[in-house]
Amino acid sequence: MKKLMKAMNYPRLEKDLSKLYRLIKKSKSLLIAGHINPDGDNIASQLALGEFLKSYGKKFTIALCEELPKQFQFLPNVSWVQNIKKNPIVPEDYDLVIIVDSGDIDRIGEIKDFIRPYHTIVNIDHHKGNKLFGSFNLVLEKASSIGEILYYFFRVNKIDITYDMAVELYVSILSDTGSFRYDSMHQEVHLIAADLLSKGVVPAEFNISLYQNKTLDYIRLLALILSRIGLFENDKIAVSYLNFEDFNDGIEQETDGMIEYVGMLDTVSVYLMIKEKQPGLFTASLRSKYHVDVALVASAFGGGGHIKAAGCKTQKLGREEFRNSLIEEIKKQL
Ligand SMILES: [Mn+2]
Structure with missing residues:
Protein backbone atom coordinates (compact mmCIF):
# COMPACT_ATOMS: atom_id res chain seq x y z
CA MET A 1 0.00 0.00 0.00
CA TYR A 211 -23.47 5.25 -21.34
CA GLN A 212 -26.46 3.73 -23.12
CA ASN A 213 -29.39 4.98 -21.10
CA LYS A 214 -30.35 8.16 -22.93
CA THR A 215 -33.84 9.45 -23.65
CA LEU A 216 -35.09 10.61 -27.03
CA ASP A 217 -35.07 14.19 -25.68
CA TYR A 218 -31.39 13.79 -24.95
CA ILE A 219 -30.56 12.53 -28.43
CA ARG A 220 -32.57 15.36 -30.03
CA LEU A 221 -30.78 17.96 -27.91
CA LEU A 222 -27.45 16.41 -28.86
CA ALA A 223 -28.40 16.64 -32.53
CA LEU A 224 -29.19 20.33 -31.99
CA ILE A 225 -25.82 20.93 -30.33
CA LEU A 226 -23.98 19.19 -33.17
CA SER A 227 -25.89 21.19 -35.79
CA ARG A 228 -24.87 24.43 -34.05
CA ILE A 229 -21.12 23.81 -33.91
CA GLY A 230 -19.23 26.86 -35.14
CA LEU A 231 -15.52 26.76 -36.00
CA PHE A 232 -13.05 29.59 -35.47
CA GLU A 233 -9.32 30.28 -35.85
CA ASN A 234 -8.64 27.84 -38.70
CA ASP A 235 -11.00 25.28 -37.18
CA LYS A 236 -8.93 25.10 -33.99
CA ILE A 237 -11.75 26.36 -31.78
CA ALA A 238 -15.21 24.75 -31.81
CA VAL A 239 -18.18 26.35 -30.08
CA SER A 240 -21.74 25.19 -29.60
CA TYR A 241 -24.55 26.51 -27.44
CA LEU A 242 -27.94 25.97 -25.90
CA ASN A 243 -30.45 28.75 -25.30
CA PHE A 244 -32.72 28.83 -22.28
CA GLU A 245 -35.74 27.78 -24.32
CA ASP A 246 -33.92 24.65 -25.59
CA PHE A 247 -34.11 22.99 -22.19
CA ASN A 248 -37.01 20.81 -21.19
CA ASP A 249 -37.69 20.16 -17.55
CA GLY A 250 -34.89 18.17 -15.99
CA ILE A 251 -32.76 17.71 -19.09
CA GLU A 252 -30.38 20.59 -18.30
CA GLN A 253 -28.43 18.45 -15.85
CA GLU A 254 -27.95 15.77 -18.50
CA THR A 255 -26.37 18.05 -21.09
CA ASP A 256 -23.04 18.22 -19.22
CA GLY A 257 -21.39 15.37 -21.07
CA MET A 258 -22.47 16.61 -24.50
CA ILE A 259 -19.50 18.97 -24.75
CA GLU A 260 -17.29 15.97 -25.57
CA TYR A 261 -18.99 15.67 -28.96
CA VAL A 262 -18.05 19.27 -29.76
CA GLY A 263 -14.37 18.34 -29.50
CA MET A 264 -14.47 15.26 -31.74
CA LEU A 265 -13.28 17.04 -34.89
CA ASP A 266 -9.59 16.37 -35.56
CA THR A 267 -8.54 19.99 -36.20
CA VAL A 268 -10.05 21.23 -32.93
CA SER A 269 -7.72 22.12 -30.07
CA VAL A 270 -10.11 23.98 -27.75
CA TYR A 271 -13.87 23.47 -27.56
CA LEU A 272 -16.60 25.23 -25.68
CA MET A 273 -20.22 24.91 -24.81
CA ILE A 274 -22.21 27.99 -23.87
CA LYS A 275 -25.47 27.49 -22.04
CA GLU A 276 -28.09 30.02 -21.10
CA LYS A 277 -28.99 28.64 -17.69
CA GLN A 278 -31.45 31.40 -16.92
CA PRO A 279 -32.56 34.20 -19.21
CA GLY A 280 -29.45 36.41 -19.51
CA LEU A 281 -27.18 34.14 -17.46
CA PHE A 282 -24.64 32.34 -19.63
CA THR A 283 -22.22 29.65 -18.50
CA ALA A 284 -19.30 28.40 -20.57
CA SER A 285 -17.64 24.99 -20.27
CA LEU A 286 -14.17 24.93 -21.79
CA ARG A 287 -12.08 21.93 -22.80
CA SER A 288 -8.57 21.72 -24.17
CA LYS A 289 -7.06 18.80 -26.08
CA TYR A 290 -3.44 19.97 -26.11
CA HIS A 291 -1.42 22.80 -24.58
CA VAL A 292 -3.99 25.55 -24.07
CA ASP A 293 -4.68 26.16 -20.36
CA VAL A 294 -8.45 26.73 -20.24
CA ALA A 295 -8.37 27.36 -16.47
CA LEU A 296 -6.42 30.51 -17.33
CA VAL A 297 -8.99 31.46 -19.97
CA ALA A 298 -11.86 30.91 -17.51
CA SER A 299 -10.09 32.92 -14.81
CA ALA A 300 -10.23 36.00 -17.08
CA PHE A 301 -14.02 35.78 -16.57
CA GLY A 302 -13.89 35.03 -12.86
CA GLY A 303 -14.13 31.25 -13.33
CA GLY A 304 -11.63 28.44 -12.95
CA GLY A 305 -10.98 24.71 -13.11
CA HIS A 306 -8.31 22.41 -14.44
CA ILE A 307 -5.83 23.00 -17.31
CA LYS A 308 -7.91 20.88 -19.70
CA ALA A 309 -11.39 21.47 -18.30
CA ALA A 310 -12.71 24.69 -16.86
CA GLY A 311 -15.78 26.90 -16.65
CA CYS A 312 -16.96 30.46 -16.17
CA LYS A 313 -20.15 32.52 -16.43
CA THR A 314 -21.43 35.97 -17.23
CA GLN A 315 -24.53 38.05 -16.74
CA LYS A 316 -23.06 41.14 -18.39
CA LEU A 317 -22.43 39.80 -21.88
CA GLY A 318 -24.82 38.39 -24.44
CA ARG A 319 -24.13 34.95 -25.89
CA GLU A 320 -22.22 36.07 -28.98
CA GLU A 321 -20.26 38.72 -27.10
CA PHE A 322 -19.32 36.14 -24.50
CA ARG A 323 -18.25 33.72 -27.22
CA ASN A 324 -16.12 36.35 -28.97
CA SER A 325 -14.43 37.44 -25.74
CA LEU A 326 -13.65 33.81 -24.90
CA ILE A 327 -12.16 33.26 -28.36
CA GLU A 328 -9.99 36.39 -27.93
CA GLU A 329 -8.72 35.03 -24.63
CA ILE A 330 -7.99 31.56 -26.12
CA LYS A 331 -6.17 33.15 -29.09
CA LYS A 332 -3.49 34.45 -26.69
CA GLN A 333 -2.44 30.85 -26.12
CA LEU A 334 -3.05 29.18 -29.48
MN1 LIG B 1 -13.78 14.30 -8.89
Whole structure:
Protein backbone atom coordinates (compact mmCIF):
# COMPACT_ATOMS: atom_id res chain seq x y z
CA MET A 1 0.00 0.00 0.00
CA LYS A 2 2.86 2.38 0.82
CA LYS A 3 4.27 1.79 -2.64
CA LEU A 4 0.90 2.49 -4.26
CA MET A 5 0.41 5.68 -2.27
CA LYS A 6 3.83 7.02 -3.18
CA ALA A 7 2.39 8.30 -6.45
CA MET A 8 0.26 10.72 -4.42
CA ASN A 9 3.40 12.65 -3.43
CA TYR A 10 1.82 13.40 -0.05
CA PRO A 11 4.25 12.51 2.75
CA ARG A 12 1.70 12.64 5.60
CA LEU A 13 -0.87 10.54 3.78
CA GLU A 14 -0.88 7.52 6.08
CA LYS A 15 -1.08 9.72 9.17
CA ASP A 16 -3.86 11.84 7.70
CA LEU A 17 -5.86 8.77 6.67
CA SER A 18 -5.64 7.47 10.25
CA LYS A 19 -6.61 10.89 11.56
CA LEU A 20 -9.70 10.88 9.35
CA TYR A 21 -10.61 7.45 10.73
CA ARG A 22 -10.32 8.75 14.30
CA LEU A 23 -12.46 11.80 13.47
CA ILE A 24 -15.19 9.56 12.05
CA LYS A 25 -15.02 7.16 15.02
CA LYS A 26 -15.44 10.07 17.42
CA SER A 27 -18.45 11.52 15.61
CA LYS A 28 -22.07 10.58 16.31
CA SER A 29 -23.85 11.63 13.16
CA LEU A 30 -22.46 12.72 9.81
CA LEU A 31 -23.65 14.92 6.99
CA ILE A 32 -22.06 13.99 3.65
CA ALA A 33 -22.21 16.24 0.61
CA GLY A 34 -20.56 16.88 -2.74
CA HIS A 35 -20.77 19.53 -5.43
CA ILE A 36 -23.90 20.64 -7.25
CA ASN A 37 -24.58 19.07 -10.64
CA PRO A 38 -23.22 15.79 -9.28
CA ASP A 39 -21.05 13.49 -11.40
CA GLY A 40 -20.17 9.82 -10.97
CA ASP A 41 -17.13 10.48 -8.81
CA ASN A 42 -19.13 12.66 -6.47
CA ILE A 43 -22.18 10.37 -5.99
CA ALA A 44 -20.44 6.98 -6.05
CA SER A 45 -17.72 8.02 -3.60
CA GLN A 46 -20.31 9.35 -1.14
CA LEU A 47 -22.16 6.02 -1.31
CA ALA A 48 -18.94 4.09 -0.67
CA LEU A 49 -18.36 6.24 2.39
CA GLY A 50 -21.96 5.55 3.41
CA GLU A 51 -21.43 1.76 3.15
CA PHE A 52 -18.50 2.04 5.54
CA LEU A 53 -20.41 4.28 7.99
CA LYS A 54 -23.35 1.89 7.98
CA SER A 55 -21.14 -1.09 8.79
CA TYR A 56 -19.76 0.99 11.61
CA GLY A 57 -23.23 1.73 12.98
CA LYS A 58 -22.97 5.47 12.37
CA LYS A 59 -25.93 7.71 11.59
CA PHE A 60 -25.45 9.69 8.40
CA THR A 61 -27.20 11.59 5.61
CA ILE A 62 -25.95 11.88 2.04
CA ALA A 63 -27.46 15.23 1.08
CA LEU A 64 -28.26 16.55 -2.37
CA CYS A 65 -30.15 19.77 -3.12
CA GLU A 66 -31.45 18.54 -6.49
CA GLU A 67 -32.75 15.37 -8.13
CA LEU A 68 -30.27 12.53 -8.52
CA PRO A 69 -29.30 12.16 -12.20
CA LYS A 70 -30.88 9.12 -13.79
CA GLN A 71 -27.64 7.44 -14.84
CA PHE A 72 -26.63 6.87 -11.20
CA GLN A 73 -29.85 5.13 -10.16
CA PHE A 74 -28.20 1.74 -10.64
CA LEU A 75 -25.62 2.28 -7.89
CA PRO A 76 -25.99 0.12 -4.78
CA ASN A 77 -27.97 1.73 -1.93
CA VAL A 78 -28.68 4.81 -4.00
CA SER A 79 -31.80 5.41 -1.90
CA TRP A 80 -29.47 6.77 0.79
CA VAL A 81 -29.05 9.91 -1.28
CA GLN A 82 -31.56 12.38 0.13
CA ASN A 83 -32.89 15.38 -1.78
CA ILE A 84 -33.01 17.84 1.12
CA LYS A 85 -35.44 20.06 -0.75
CA LYS A 86 -38.00 17.25 -0.49
CA ASN A 87 -36.85 15.81 2.85
CA PRO A 88 -35.40 18.69 4.86
CA ILE A 89 -32.63 18.19 7.41
CA VAL A 90 -31.70 20.14 10.53
CA PRO A 91 -28.11 21.15 11.31
CA GLU A 92 -28.36 20.15 14.99
CA ASP A 93 -28.62 16.48 13.99
CA TYR A 94 -24.98 16.40 12.85
CA ASP A 95 -21.58 16.90 14.39
CA LEU A 96 -19.31 16.03 11.45
CA VAL A 97 -19.67 17.25 7.86
CA ILE A 98 -17.75 15.48 5.11
CA ILE A 99 -17.52 17.35 1.81
CA VAL A 100 -16.11 15.51 -1.21
CA ASP A 101 -14.98 16.56 -4.67
CA SER A 102 -15.39 20.30 -4.10
CA GLY A 103 -12.54 22.78 -4.48
CA ASP A 104 -14.56 25.51 -2.82
CA ILE A 105 -17.29 25.25 -0.19
CA ASP A 106 -19.59 27.29 -2.45
CA ARG A 107 -19.59 24.31 -4.83
CA ILE A 108 -21.99 22.44 -2.51
CA GLY A 109 -24.72 24.98 -3.26
CA GLU A 110 -27.59 25.30 -0.81
CA ILE A 111 -26.27 22.57 1.49
CA LYS A 112 -23.87 25.22 2.73
CA ASP A 113 -26.81 26.87 4.52
CA PHE A 114 -26.94 23.88 6.87
CA ILE A 115 -23.36 24.19 8.08
CA ARG A 116 -22.85 25.71 11.54
CA PRO A 117 -19.75 26.84 13.46
CA TYR A 118 -20.04 23.82 15.79
CA HIS A 119 -19.62 21.39 12.89
CA THR A 120 -16.26 19.82 12.20
CA ILE A 121 -15.76 20.00 8.43
CA VAL A 122 -13.74 17.37 6.58
CA ASN A 123 -12.70 18.35 3.06
CA ILE A 124 -11.77 15.38 0.83
CA ASP A 125 -10.77 16.52 -2.63
CA HIS A 126 -8.43 16.25 -5.60
CA HIS A 127 -8.91 19.60 -7.36
CA LYS A 128 -5.89 21.84 -7.81
CA GLY A 129 -6.20 25.08 -5.89
CA ASN A 130 -8.65 23.64 -3.34
CA LYS A 131 -9.47 26.45 -0.89
CA LEU A 132 -8.73 24.25 2.17
CA PHE A 133 -12.02 25.30 3.77
CA GLY A 134 -12.21 22.31 6.13
CA SER A 135 -11.28 21.94 9.77
CA PHE A 136 -9.45 18.94 8.35
CA ASN A 137 -8.32 18.90 4.72
CA LEU A 138 -7.38 15.78 2.80
CA VAL A 139 -6.54 17.16 -0.63
CA LEU A 140 -4.62 14.87 -2.96
CA GLU A 141 -4.05 16.74 -6.19
CA LYS A 142 -2.47 13.71 -7.81
CA ALA A 143 -5.45 11.44 -7.13
CA SER A 144 -7.54 10.49 -10.14
CA SER A 145 -10.76 10.62 -8.16
CA ILE A 146 -12.30 10.66 -4.71
CA GLY A 147 -12.74 6.91 -5.23
CA GLU A 148 -8.97 6.51 -5.33
CA ILE A 149 -8.53 8.53 -2.12
CA LEU A 150 -11.20 6.45 -0.35
CA TYR A 151 -9.53 3.26 -1.56
CA TYR A 152 -6.36 4.34 0.28
CA PHE A 153 -8.48 5.34 3.28
CA PHE A 154 -10.14 1.92 3.51
CA ARG A 155 -6.92 0.00 2.95
CA VAL A 156 -4.75 1.94 5.40
CA ASN A 157 -7.39 1.61 8.11
CA LYS A 158 -7.98 -2.08 7.35
CA ILE A 159 -11.63 -1.55 6.47
CA ASP A 160 -13.11 -4.39 4.45
CA ILE A 161 -14.07 -3.32 0.91
CA THR A 162 -17.36 -5.08 0.18
CA TYR A 163 -18.69 -5.81 -3.31
CA ASP A 164 -20.98 -2.74 -3.14
CA MET A 165 -18.11 -0.50 -2.08
CA ALA A 166 -15.94 -1.91 -4.86
CA VAL A 167 -18.64 -1.09 -7.44
CA GLU A 168 -18.87 2.45 -6.10
CA LEU A 169 -15.13 3.03 -6.02
CA TYR A 170 -14.82 1.62 -9.53
CA VAL A 171 -17.58 3.87 -10.90
CA SER A 172 -16.01 6.86 -9.17
CA ILE A 173 -12.65 6.14 -10.83
CA LEU A 174 -14.29 5.38 -14.19
CA SER A 175 -16.14 8.67 -14.09
CA ASP A 176 -13.18 10.93 -13.33
CA THR A 177 -10.68 9.22 -15.63
CA GLY A 178 -13.10 9.10 -18.59
CA SER A 179 -12.88 5.30 -18.42
CA PHE A 180 -9.09 5.29 -17.91
CA ARG A 181 -8.37 7.80 -20.69
CA TYR A 182 -7.73 11.23 -19.15
CA ASP A 183 -4.55 12.90 -17.88
CA SER A 184 -5.71 12.01 -14.38
CA MET A 185 -4.63 8.39 -15.09
CA HIS A 186 -1.51 6.87 -13.57
CA GLN A 187 -0.44 3.26 -13.26
CA GLU A 188 -1.65 2.84 -9.67
CA VAL A 189 -5.22 3.40 -10.84
CA HIS A 190 -5.06 0.18 -12.87
CA LEU A 191 -3.70 -1.70 -9.87
CA ILE A 192 -6.57 -0.40 -7.74
CA ALA A 193 -9.08 -1.29 -10.48
CA ALA A 194 -7.64 -4.82 -10.64
CA ASP A 195 -8.12 -5.19 -6.90
CA LEU A 196 -11.72 -3.95 -7.20
CA LEU A 197 -12.36 -6.51 -9.95
CA SER A 198 -11.12 -9.19 -7.57
CA LYS A 199 -14.06 -8.19 -5.32
CA GLY A 200 -16.46 -9.20 -8.08
CA VAL A 201 -16.87 -5.99 -10.06
CA VAL A 202 -17.81 -6.69 -13.70
CA PRO A 203 -17.07 -3.53 -15.75
CA ALA A 204 -19.30 -4.50 -18.70
CA GLU A 205 -22.32 -4.32 -16.37
CA PHE A 206 -21.95 -0.53 -16.08
CA ASN A 207 -21.74 0.19 -19.77
CA ILE A 208 -25.50 0.28 -20.35
CA SER A 209 -26.32 2.09 -17.09
CA LEU A 210 -23.68 4.76 -17.59
CA TYR A 211 -23.47 5.25 -21.34
CA GLN A 212 -26.46 3.73 -23.12
CA ASN A 213 -29.39 4.98 -21.10
CA LYS A 214 -30.35 8.16 -22.93
CA THR A 215 -33.84 9.45 -23.65
CA LEU A 216 -35.09 10.61 -27.03
CA ASP A 217 -35.07 14.19 -25.68
CA TYR A 218 -31.39 13.79 -24.95
CA ILE A 219 -30.56 12.53 -28.43
CA ARG A 220 -32.57 15.36 -30.03
CA LEU A 221 -30.78 17.96 -27.91
CA LEU A 222 -27.45 16.41 -28.86
CA ALA A 223 -28.40 16.64 -32.53
CA LEU A 224 -29.19 20.33 -31.99
CA ILE A 225 -25.82 20.93 -30.33
CA LEU A 226 -23.98 19.19 -33.17
CA SER A 227 -25.89 21.19 -35.79
CA ARG A 228 -24.87 24.43 -34.05
CA ILE A 229 -21.12 23.81 -33.91
CA GLY A 230 -19.23 26.86 -35.14
CA LEU A 231 -15.52 26.76 -36.00
CA PHE A 232 -13.05 29.59 -35.47
CA GLU A 233 -9.32 30.28 -35.85
CA ASN A 234 -8.64 27.84 -38.70
CA ASP A 235 -11.00 25.28 -37.18
CA LYS A 236 -8.93 25.10 -33.99
CA ILE A 237 -11.75 26.36 -31.78
CA ALA A 238 -15.21 24.75 -31.81
CA VAL A 239 -18.18 26.35 -30.08
CA SER A 240 -21.74 25.19 -29.60
CA TYR A 241 -24.55 26.51 -27.44
CA LEU A 242 -27.94 25.97 -25.90
CA ASN A 243 -30.45 28.75 -25.30
CA PHE A 244 -32.72 28.83 -22.28
CA GLU A 245 -35.74 27.78 -24.32
CA ASP A 246 -33.92 24.65 -25.59
CA PHE A 247 -34.11 22.99 -22.19
CA ASN A 248 -37.01 20.81 -21.19
CA ASP A 249 -37.69 20.16 -17.55
CA GLY A 250 -34.89 18.17 -15.99
CA ILE A 251 -32.76 17.71 -19.09
CA GLU A 252 -30.38 20.59 -18.30
CA GLN A 253 -28.43 18.45 -15.85
CA GLU A 254 -27.95 15.77 -18.50
CA THR A 255 -26.37 18.05 -21.09
CA ASP A 256 -23.04 18.22 -19.22
CA GLY A 257 -21.39 15.37 -21.07
CA MET A 258 -22.47 16.61 -24.50
CA ILE A 259 -19.50 18.97 -24.75
CA GLU A 260 -17.29 15.97 -25.57
CA TYR A 261 -18.99 15.67 -28.96
CA VAL A 262 -18.05 19.27 -29.76
CA GLY A 263 -14.37 18.34 -29.50
CA MET A 264 -14.47 15.26 -31.74
CA LEU A 265 -13.28 17.04 -34.89
CA ASP A 266 -9.59 16.37 -35.56
CA THR A 267 -8.54 19.99 -36.20
CA VAL A 268 -10.05 21.23 -32.93
CA SER A 269 -7.72 22.12 -30.07
CA VAL A 270 -10.11 23.98 -27.75
CA TYR A 271 -13.87 23.47 -27.56
CA LEU A 272 -16.60 25.23 -25.68
CA MET A 273 -20.22 24.91 -24.81
CA ILE A 274 -22.21 27.99 -23.87
CA LYS A 275 -25.47 27.49 -22.04
CA GLU A 276 -28.09 30.02 -21.10
CA LYS A 277 -28.99 28.64 -17.69
CA GLN A 278 -31.45 31.40 -16.92
CA PRO A 279 -32.56 34.20 -19.21
CA GLY A 280 -29.45 36.41 -19.51
CA LEU A 281 -27.18 34.14 -17.46
CA PHE A 282 -24.64 32.34 -19.63
CA THR A 283 -22.22 29.65 -18.50
CA ALA A 284 -19.30 28.40 -20.57
CA SER A 285 -17.64 24.99 -20.27
CA LEU A 286 -14.17 24.93 -21.79
CA ARG A 287 -12.08 21.93 -22.80
CA SER A 288 -8.57 21.72 -24.17
CA LYS A 289 -7.06 18.80 -26.08
CA TYR A 290 -3.44 19.97 -26.11
CA HIS A 291 -1.42 22.80 -24.58
CA VAL A 292 -3.99 25.55 -24.07
CA ASP A 293 -4.68 26.16 -20.36
CA VAL A 294 -8.45 26.73 -20.24
CA ALA A 295 -8.37 27.36 -16.47
CA LEU A 296 -6.42 30.51 -17.33
CA VAL A 297 -8.99 31.46 -19.97
CA ALA A 298 -11.86 30.91 -17.51
CA SER A 299 -10.09 32.92 -14.81
CA ALA A 300 -10.23 36.00 -17.08
CA PHE A 301 -14.02 35.78 -16.57
CA GLY A 302 -13.89 35.03 -12.86
CA GLY A 303 -14.13 31.25 -13.33
CA GLY A 304 -11.63 28.44 -12.95
CA GLY A 305 -10.98 24.71 -13.11
CA HIS A 306 -8.31 22.41 -14.44
CA ILE A 307 -5.83 23.00 -17.31
CA LYS A 308 -7.91 20.88 -19.70
CA ALA A 309 -11.39 21.47 -18.30
CA ALA A 310 -12.71 24.69 -16.86
CA GLY A 311 -15.78 26.90 -16.65
CA CYS A 312 -16.96 30.46 -16.17
CA LYS A 313 -20.15 32.52 -16.43
CA THR A 314 -21.43 35.97 -17.23
CA GLN A 315 -24.53 38.05 -16.74
CA LYS A 316 -23.06 41.14 -18.39
CA LEU A 317 -22.43 39.80 -21.88
CA GLY A 318 -24.82 38.39 -24.44
CA ARG A 319 -24.13 34.95 -25.89
CA GLU A 320 -22.22 36.07 -28.98
CA GLU A 321 -20.26 38.72 -27.10
CA PHE A 322 -19.32 36.14 -24.50
CA ARG A 323 -18.25 33.72 -27.22
CA ASN A 324 -16.12 36.35 -28.97
CA SER A 325 -14.43 37.44 -25.74
CA LEU A 326 -13.65 33.81 -24.90
CA ILE A 327 -12.16 33.26 -28.36
CA GLU A 328 -9.99 36.39 -27.93
CA GLU A 329 -8.72 35.03 -24.63
CA ILE A 330 -7.99 31.56 -26.12
CA LYS A 331 -6.17 33.15 -29.09
CA LYS A 332 -3.49 34.45 -26.69
CA GLN A 333 -2.44 30.85 -26.12
CA LEU A 334 -3.05 29.18 -29.48
MN1 LIG B 1 -13.78 14.30 -8.89
